[in-house]
Amino acid sequence: xxxxxxxxxxxxxxxxxxxxxxxxxxxxxxxxxxxxxxxxxxxxxxxxxxxxxxxxxxxxxxxxxxxxxxxxxxxxxxxxxxxxxxxxxxxxxxxxxxxxxxxxxxxxxxxxxxxxxxxxxxxxxxxxxxxxxxxxxxxxx
Amino acid sequence: xxxxxxxxxxxxxxxxxxxxxxxxxxxxxxxxxxxxxxxxxxxxxxxxxxxxxxxxxxxxxxxxxxxxxxxxxxxxxxxxxxxxxxxxxxxxxxxxxxxxxxxxxxxxxxxxxxxxxxxxxxxxxxxxxxxxxxxxxxxxxxxxxxxxxxxxxxxxxxxxxxxxxxxxxxxxxxxxxxxxxxxxxxxxxxxxxxxxxxxxxxxxxxxxxxxxxxxxxxxxxxxxxxxxxxxxxxxxxxxxxxxxxxxxxxxxxxxxxxxxxxxxxxxxxxxxxxxxxxxxxxxxxxxxxxxxxxxxxxxxxxxxxxxxxxxxxxxxxxxxxxxxxxxxxxxxxxxxxxxxxxxxxxxxxxxxxxxxxxxxxxxxxxxxxxxxxxxxxxxxxxxxxxxxxxxxxxxxxxxxxxxxxxxxxxxxxxxxxxxxxxxxxxxxxxxxxxxxxxxxxxxx
Numbered sequence: 001x002x003x004x005x006x007x008x009x010x011x012x013x014x015x016x017x018x019x020x021x022x023x024x025x026x027x028x029x030x031x032x033x034x035x036x037x038x039x040x041x042x043x044x045x046x047x048x049x050x051x052x053x054x055x056x057x058x059x060x061x062x063x064x065x066x067x068x069x070x071x072x073x074x075x076x077x078x079x080x081x082x083x084x085x086x087x088x089x090x091x092x093x094x095x096x097x098x099x100x101x102x103x104x105x106x107x108x109x110x111x112x113x114x115x116x117x118x119x120x121x122x123x124x125x126x127x128x129x130x131x132x133x134x135x136x137x138x139x140x141x
Numbered sequence: 142x143x144x145x146x147x148x149x150x151x152x153x154x155x156x157x158x159x160x161x162x163x164x165x166x167x168x169x170x171x172x173x174x175x176x177x178x179x180x181x182x183x184x185x186x187x188x189x190x191x192x193x194x195x196x197x198x199x200x201x202x203x204x205x206x207x208x209x210x211x212x213x214x215x216x217x218x219x220x221x222x223x224x225x226x227x228x229x230x231x232x233x234x235x236x237x238x239x240x241x242x243x244x245x246x247x248x249x250x251x252x253x254x255x256x257x258x259x260x261x262x263x264x265x266x267x268x269x270x271x272x273x274x275x276x277x278x279x280x281x282x283x284x285x286x287x288x289x290x291x292x293x294x295x296x297x298x299x300x301x302x303x304x305x306x307x308x309x310x311x312x313x314x315x316x317x318x319x320x321x322x323x324x325x326x327x328x329x330x331x332x333x334x335x336x337x338x339x340x341x342x343x344x345x346x347x348x349x350x351x352x353x354x355x356x357x358x359x360x361x362x363x364x365x366x367x368x369x370x371x372x373x374x375x376x377x378x379x380x381x382x383x384x385x386x387x388x389x390x391x392x393x394x395x396x397x398x399x400x401x402x403x404x405x406x407x408x409x410x411x412x413x414x415x416x417x418x419x420x421x422x423x424x425x426x427x428x429x430x431x432x433x434x435x436x437x438x439x440x441x442x443x444x445x446x447x448x449x450x451x452x453x454x455x456x457x458x459x460x461x462x463x464x465x466x467x468x469x470x471x472x473x474x475x476x477x478x479x480x481x482x483x484x485x486x487x488x489x490x491x492x493x494x495x496x497x498x499x500x501x502x503x504x505x506x507x508x509x510x511x512x513x514x515x516x517x518x519x520x521x522x523x524x525x526x527x528x529x530x531x532x533x534x535x536x537x538x539x540x541x542x543x544x545x546x547x548x549x550x551x552x553x554x555x556x557x558x559x560x561x562x563x564x565x566x567x568x569x570x571x572x573x574x575x576x577x578x579x580x581x582x583x584x585x
Contacts, residue, residue: 005288008368016375019394023321024306026388043314053246053253056184061385062460063324064250067170067183069540070460093174093541096182118317119386123456123533126384133396134383134452 045111048104057094061121067094072121075112084109145215145223146208147576150484152231153200154573157477157565159238160193165562171551181242188253189241194472195251196234198334199297201480203230203269205341206290208487210276219272226272229265233258249323252304259305266301270294284347284358285367289340292371297333300326321379321387328378334476336370342435342479345428345486369405373398380450384459392452399450406443426500427489430507431482438474441518442467457533463525470518473561481568489575506567513560520553 049055057068064070078084085105091097100108119136126134167186169176177186207215207223237254247255273294277287304326307313312322343363347356357363379387379395445467448454458464524547531538531546538546 005283005364005368009288009292009371012368012371012375019376020303020325023318023325023391024312026318043310046313046316047247050249050253051247053184053188053244055250056187056253059460061320061382063320063381063385065183065187066460066462066465091178094170094178094183096179096184115316121384123384123459124535124537126456128453128456132451132453133389133392134456135389136386 040110040114041107042110042114045107045109045114048100048107049111052098052100059121060115061119062123070121071112071115072119073116075109075116081109084112144208144211144487145220145227146204146206146211146487148227149200149204149207149230150488151573151576152227152234153197153204153480154484154569154576156193156196156200156234158569158573160190160197161562161565161569163187163190163193165558168551168555168558172548172555184246185241185244188246189238191251192234192237192241192254196230198338198472198476198480200230200234201484202293202334202337202341205344205480205483205487206269206273206294206337208483209286209290209341209344210273213276213280216276216279219276222268222272222275226265226268229261229268233261233265236261249304249307251327256305256308259301263298263301266294266298270298282359284343285360285363286340286343286347286358288364289336289343289367289370292367292374293333293336293340296336296374297330300329300333304330317385317387320385321382321391324381324385325378328381329374331471332370332374332377336374338476338479339370341483342432345432345479345482348486349425349428366405366408369401373402377402377450380452380455383452383455396450396452399447402443402447402450406440406447425486427485427503427507428482431478431485434507434511435475435478435482438470438478438514442470442474445470445522457529458525461525461528461532462521463529466518466521466525469521470514473514473565474518477565481572484572488572503567503571506564509560510564510568513557513564516557517554517561520550520557524550524554 054071055064057065059065059068059070060072062070074084087095088098088100088105088108125137127137128134163186166177166181167183167190170178170183170186203226207219210219237258240254240258245255246253248259252259273290277283277291280287283291303322306322307319312319343357347358376398377395379391380399382395383392445463449458449463449467527547527550528543531543
């Protein structure tokens with residue numbers, strides 16, 4: 001029996017659309033944090049991260065550019081907002097000074113603070129499973 | 142009526158020229174941190190390079206689709222409407238690149254431009270779909286490459302819209318969901334491009350050989366490979382996000398579907414000689430060699446991609462230059478080789494006397510390109526592996542120390558990058574001069 005290509009195409013497309021819809025509508029756990037601190041302006045900080053194209057050099061969860069360090073956990077790494085602001089103001093090596101407004105600085109700090117709470121990007125904090133999958137050793141929160 | 146693909150090919154080659162210039166300048170930042178730091182800097186050069194590469198691939202793939210349709214009695218509607226398609230995408234491409242120099246960003250990785258540029262890009266692709274279907278639907282019992290072109294255009298449109306879900310506040314404010322969707326898009330869009338490009342490769346293979354027994358358009362096994370590729374386009378993208386705190390089932394789906402690509406890998410090995418023999422029949426010098434080169438790079442890159450899709454190995458390579466090596470290896474080694482083959486096939490008449498007088502240096506340039514790419518690929522892979530090992534160490538080096546230790550490999554990356562700049566630049570110059578001189582003489 002010969003199956004027409006259109007049938008397989010439609011079947012795969014339906015599966016794809018279903019899977020995509022589940023992802024769009026899923027209520028992920030980090031929304032709880034979002035709701036808990038709804039009045040902060042971390043979402044604006046994320047837009048500022050995009051506005052200055054920080055992802056050209058930096059990564060979040062190892063996704064992004066390769067010229068600067070990963071910033072997922074930069075907030076807890078320095079545990080000092082002034083140090084992070086100093087990097088933003090003065091620049092470092094390839095990083096130019098961005099001349100951010102104090103609002104933009106604060107919003108970016110809030111973004112890093114919120115991102116830091118979502119988990120760890122340090123690969124040493126992951127464990128290897130027998131099936132080849134990796135998993136964080138413990139929830140950070 | 143002239144081939145509508147020609148104008149897309151010319152713009153594509155201009156984009157490739159911009160891509161290699163921006164790529165070379167950006168790589169200098171690795172060796173000289175102060176280079177153009179305050180005026181342009183890496184944050185401008187990288188998106189210029191990446192966007193120009195995206196436009197090179199999509200425009201030359203578009204040129205291939207229009208040229209193939211043109212060779213198969215394209216409708217006059219498609220031909221006329223292709224002008225609107227071209228004007229929209231040309232304005233978008235130039236506008237996006239210029240906006241980067243004014244530091245007008247706002248998008249996310251790989252699509253860093255201000256989102257309003259997405260509107261003309263989207264309309265141009267919808268026009269492309271309409272144009273394509275208007276001519277393609279006249280053909281009954283589509284060969285596999287017609288299915289693949291259709292898939293590439295349709296899924297590009299879907300994925301491109303999906304890429305802007307972050308404009309909805311509820312998605313944007315949910316950081317992990319947004320990152321998941323972003324990398325769903327970045328993973329799947331490559332699959333959409335691959336459908337367009339590999340379809341052109343299949344089309345060329347059918348056109349290169351006169352022997353019907355060797356033609357692939359209606360072979361069941363090729364259709365099976367197409368559906369395997371489509372399934373990977375849809376579901377394998379989550380191998381990008383193993384470290385992201387998203388749901389585990391999403392990661393397992395990506396892991397399992399990625400592993401089906403071993404079938405493609407084994408097929409590449411077992412059919413290697415047969416493929417080469419098929420290419421040899423009625424060989425056209427450059428299309429044949431570029432297609433053979435793409436087969437070699439498929440072998441290397443698919444093997445690496447399969448290893449990187451295993452989470453335990455991905456833990457070492459994720460976020461390192463191994464990923465860059467993979468991106469460069471596939472973009473230059475596979476996509477660009479196939480697209481150069483297509484441009485040669487469609488636009489460089491094999492009886493063209495002008496082109497024959499240049500063949501010797503172009504032949505040497507072919508090997509210069511392959512060797513440069515090999516060293517470029519190795520320099521990135523080695524620096525990625527070293528960084529992967531260092532960051533896994535209990536006493537991981539600070540980031541700046543890792544970068545300092547990788548300096549010798551960055552020098553090799555820069556030197557081989559210069560080789561890529563020269564060799565790709567020579568093909569750009571040659572093909573552009575052919576396209577701009579010759580208006581109506583097309584081969585196949």
